[in-house]
Amino acid sequence: MLKLLNKTDNCFIATAFEFAPGRRAEICIESDIFYERIGRFTGKMHKLSKQFSPIQKRYDWNDNAAITKFQNYVPNEMLQQKLELIISQIQSLSRDRDSFGLIHGDISPGNYLNHEDHPSIIDFDQCEYSWFASEIATSIFHETPIPFIITDVNRRKTITKRFFSNFFQGYSKENSLSRSSLDAIPLFINLRQAIVIGLIYRSSDMGNFDNWSNWNKEALTFYINNIKNDIPYIDLDFTSL
Numbered sequence: 434m435l436k437l438l439n440k441t442d443n444c445f446i447a448t449a450f451e452f453a454p455g456r457r458a459e460i461c462i463e464s465d466i467f468y469e470r471i472g473r474f475t476g477k478m479h480k481l482s483k484q485f486s487p488i489q490k491r492y493d494w495n496d497n498a499a500i501t502k503f504q505n506y507v508p509n510e511m512l513q514q515k516l517e518l519i520i521s522q523i524q525s526l527s528r529d530r531d532s533f534g535l536i537h538g539d540i541s542p543g544n545y546l547n548h549e550d551h552p553s554i555i556d557f558d559q560c561e562y563s564w565f566a567s568e569i570a571t572s573i574f575h576e577t578p579i580p581f582i583i584t585d586v587n588r589r590k591t592i593t594k595r596f597f598s599n600f601f602q603g604y605s606k607e608n609s610l611s612r613s614s615l616d617a618i619p620l621f622i623n624l625r626q627a628i629v630i631g632l633i634y635r636s637s638d639m640g641n642f643d644n645w646s647n648w649n650k651e652a653l654t655f656y657i658n659n660i661k662n663d664i665p666y667i668d669l670d671f672t673s674l
Contacts, residue, residue: 453553455546461576461592465599467550471572472603474554475540479565480608482534491535494563495520499628506634515660516627522620526564532614535560536568541575566614569604570621573597577667581651593667597674618671626656626666 434449458467495501500520504513526532537544538559546553576596583589604610633653642650659666 453546453555455548455551455553458542458545458547458552460542461578461596463547464550465595467547467552468596468599469603470550471540471545471552471554472600473606474552474603475537475568475572475600476604476607478537479534479568479604482536482565483530485535487535491560491562494561494567495524497538497559497561497628499631502635503627503631506631511661512627512630512657519620519623519627523564523617523624526617527613528564531609532566532611533564534562536563536565538563538568538571540568540572543575564614564617564621565608565610566617567621567624569597569600569610570618571625572600573618573671574622574625574666579648579652579655581648581655589667590669593669594674597669597671601674612672615672619665622666623660626660630656630660 436447436449438445438447500516503516507513537554537557538561539556540554544554544556546555573593573596577589577593580586580589583592630653633649633656637645637649658664
């Protein structure tokens with residue numbers, strides 16, 4: 434609910450939201466049906482996006498501040514060049530109403546609640562126009578623990594497979610994606626890694642690295658090594674799962 438409040442020369446907008454029940458979801462340990470329902474919500478949102486004609490459009494994916502200000506955040510020329518390459522590869526992808534539209538932009542454990550295995554998706558402030566596959570890639574990225582947490586390579590793959598298979602089962606009940614869209618998921622995971630690197634640089638005291646938490650140190654090191662050396666975040670073929 435919105436209400437415009439006029440006060441002499443100024444105005445204010447009061448906003449009321451319906452309370453979203455549930456606890457913060459935990460990474461990679463929620464139930465199969467919960468992940469399927471998140472996928473179904475995502476697929477339904479993408480399906481509706483195809484018919485949505487807003488009065489005022491949100492920005493496109495490459496106008497995201499995490500991308501446009503990356504060079505300001507990250508003073509590493511190789512990482513800057515790698516991001517430029519990722520952007521160039523993404524820009525070469527086909528773009529039509531069945532693959533590209535308005536997305537949430539950050540469907541991840543920090544932005545969905547679990548109420549008796551029913552998800553509530555929150556925090557839509559990252560909405561942007563992008564490929565639907567990028568939305569799925571973001572969820573996969575955040576639901577796959579870094580090796581510092583799960584050291585066994587095969588176990589990491591099993592975690593990702595379980596999440597994606599249930600998520601995409603639900604997604605496919607509402608929307609369909611082409612094989613080429615699924616094939617682009619690893620590329621969008623790379624973009625997400627680069628974005629997170631930039632956000633870590635932006636928000637952290639880089640001169641005080643030794644006093645960071647072990648997780649933050651390991652995560653940044655892992656992401657940078659992947660981007661610099663073209664190592665997949667998770668080595669899976671999402672067209673065959």
